[in-house]
Each structure stands twice: as C-alpha cells, then as structure tokens.
Amino acid sequence: MRHRTRIAVGPVQFRIGSDWAEPVAALESLYAGYPRDEMRPADATVRLFAARPWRRWLRPSVHIGGDFVVPDALPLPLSMGLLAAEMGMNLQVALGWRRHMLLHASAVAKDGRALIMSGESGSGKSTLAALLGEKEGGGDWRLMGDEFTLIDPAGGDAFAFPRAVSLKNEAIAEVAARVDAARLGPLLAGTPKGDIRHLIPRPEAIAAMHEPARPALLLFPRFGGEAGIEPMGEGEAFVRLTEASTNYVALGEAGFAAMTRLVRETPAFGITYPDSAAGVALVERLWAEAAR
C-alpha cells in the first residue's frame, strides 16, 4: 500500500498500510515513543483502503481490512482515519491472537501485581485505568492497557497491551486537565462512539510493556448509582470473563484451564460508583484490603 508503518504494542507487532498519508502520520505521532523493530515479523496486518480508486480523493471513506474483516462494516470518513486504524488494530487482535487468553478489560499494575477491570463500554474501565495510571503523588500504578489484558495460559501472568488510551466524551476533559497536552492526540468529534481523544501512556508504562504482572484483583465496575462493593463468586467471575474474552473458545482446554485458574486465584468484586473520584477511591480501598 502507498503508506505504511509498523507499531509494536505489548507482544503484538502490527503492520499497517493505508491508501492515505493522514492515518499513518497520526499513528506515527501517537506511537512515536514505542519501541520499533522493523525486522520483526508482523503478527497482525491492518489495511485502510478506499473501496474505489476515486474514493481516495472524492468524499474519501476509509474501509478497514486485514487478516480478519467484519463483513458489512461501514467505512469511516477520512477525518476519522485514526479511529479506523485503532478499530482495525483492535479487530485483528480480538480475532487473531492466540498466544494469550484475551480479556476485554483494562489493567494497571503495582509491584508486579495486576488489577484487572472488566466491563461493558461505558462502565468506566478505561477512565479508571487512565486516572490510576496518571495519579499524582501515588503515581506508582503502571497502565497495562485500557482495552485488552492478555493472560498467559501456561503461567497465569497478565501481560500488557498499552495501546494509546481511547478517552471518550466526559473522560476527555477529566484526563486532559491532568496531563501534558503533548500526550494527547487530536480530538475526533462526533464519531460513532462519541467524541474520542487518545492519550499516550506514560513513558514508564511503555518501557515496561513486556513485564508480566500477577493477577491480584478482578473488578467489574459499573458507572452510576451510589458507591457500592459486591463480592463476586468464582462462578460468576468465570461467566463474565468468558463473555469478555474474544478468544476463550478458540483456545480450547488451555483457555478453560487459564480461566478457572484466574477466577480461583484472584478475588473478584463488582463495584458501582457515582463519579471517577469515588471510583478511584473504591479501587484503592479494595486493592489495600482484598488484593492477593
């Protein structure tokens, strides 16, 4: 393809090709601080392409392709090319990765132990992880990822996938107030997912992205309502995490073994919280009292 780049996020080496320069330039700017190894073979391929040659210029619309495709996925306007690239990268990992059990979950780590937060879109798992990763003073949390957490099927350790954090809507202002503007990508307004702005993780988080962390606490956050904590049994955590895993079925018995081990060895709680400050406080409290 005309424009191409390579990006390594955690263990995944992406090869990204595009019919347009803009999405590749935006990616290279967001991922400038990530390690580069052009010689390493690619694990996943993302293609951003025009459906017809003239659509490169005339009302350019970006189709997402690669090793795996979602049939009938609507293209995005070129102004949202960065979002298209991010969606393409997520899709290739979600559908193609087999080396680890993939959880649709955010994670942060402290002292080699991981806090894993799983929840649907809007649960605040990304925002909580971003805020913990940016915490002033007590800033010893390492952001492992806002979207995927990888579990080693053999050893049970969690591995990071610290892509640029996808901040949405209200979370944008909340995080932007705390970080250097140079760590924020362009504002993508009015996308199908609302307003989006990317946050480049702290350099320490990127430098440590290959370091494993032992799962120590599983949280299932839900935004809204009074602050509350509900202990969760192993069975319910198992059900929720299999639903949150994009490759549990594909991994077969290795996935089953990894999942049973994870829910047995890691205390789990559902939490509800009315705002981010209360959410961060709940998480810190549970980490101090219940993390293994």
Add this chain to the structure above:
Amino acid sequence: MTDRAYRAAPAGALRVEPLGALTAIFDRRSMQTHLVVSPMPEILEAMGEDACNVAALAARLAASFDLDSEGDVRPILAERLAELTAMGLVERA
C-alpha cells in the same frame, strides 16, 4: 414408562472444575464449556463408567446423600438426565 439406561461421558473426556456454587465442565470432545449447578456434578460422578437407569442412579445417590426428605426423586433425575443428554455429557446406553 420404561426406565431407560444412560451412560456418562467416558473417563478423560470431561474436565470438571468446581467454582463455588457453579461447576464448569469442559468437554474435550466438543471443546464446549458447560456451567452446571448441583445435582448435575453429583449425578455425573454417581454414574461413573457403567450404564445405569434412573432407579439405579437414585439408589446410588441415596447411598451418598440424604434423599429421604426429597420424596420420589426419580422424576427429577429423569429430567436432569434428559438435560445432561441434551448437553452431550450423557448418552443413552
């Protein structure tokens, strides 16, 4: 009604992991995960390797569990066996 005989999955076909109130069962033949609650794991264990009908199963379970207060458990066991059969964990012998 005839008391049909059933046979549980052969040893080694299932991986059974109790997870609190639920039991997760991985079927190596179908690669499927089943989540069940009591008395399914107890039924599978009591069936062992042999073919057995509802009457024999009720007798085996009665030897391990206090079923006296339950009344006639055979209709319930027949229903559970039909469900285990639908999941592929038990088959008609």
